[in-house]
Amino acid sequence: MANISMTEVPLICHPLSLIGGIESISVTITHGARGEITLTYRVSGETDALEIPGQSKPGRIDDLWKITCFEMFIGNFEDENYLEYNFSPSGQWAAYRFASYRAEMNNLETAAPDIMFEQSVNALALTATVPLPDAWRERDLRAGLSAVIATKSGNNSYWAAAHPPGKPDFHHKDCFAVQLEARSAA
Helix, strand or coil, X not given: CCCCEEEEEXXXXXXXXXXXXXXXXXXXXXXXXCCXXXXXXXXXXXHHHECCCCCCCCCECCCHHHCCEEEEEEEECXXXXXXXXXXXXXXXXXXXXXXXXXXXXXXXXXCCCEEEEEECCCEXXXXXXXXXXXXXXXXXEEEEEEEEXXXXXXXXXXXXXXXXXXXXXXXXXXXXXXXXXXXCCC
């Protein structure tokens, strides 16, 4: 029998952000038997008012967070290192490894995630599947699920499963609010 778990998580707009016509954002996170994670971000609201990057050649690129982008931060319970993944509706992506809070950032050597994006008048969905590094596959993990939503009027809103006090900061451990149990061998 496959060892798969699925969780639906609502994202909350940061109190210092303008919602910008968004009614809700939720994420379905599936932790598969082989250690892969599939995330489906669903945004409902006035999606025609959003600044959505056009389809590009898929590949690794920095600074995706400056425009509409979906993110996952993932860490464990034993130490302070963590991973950051960014997914763009353009098909571009980024992945980083940190030794501790915003320290010693390096590109994470990983296979490209599989990213699919769909948009309609009142909704959009981005699905990304990422293989976790081997050393992370059998650990209890905490995930921070987040989104930066840019509008055509130039405003950004910051959404996460949980926010720390103060300005938006997805790297803060308070944002790592979703627990993922270790996948045992099948």
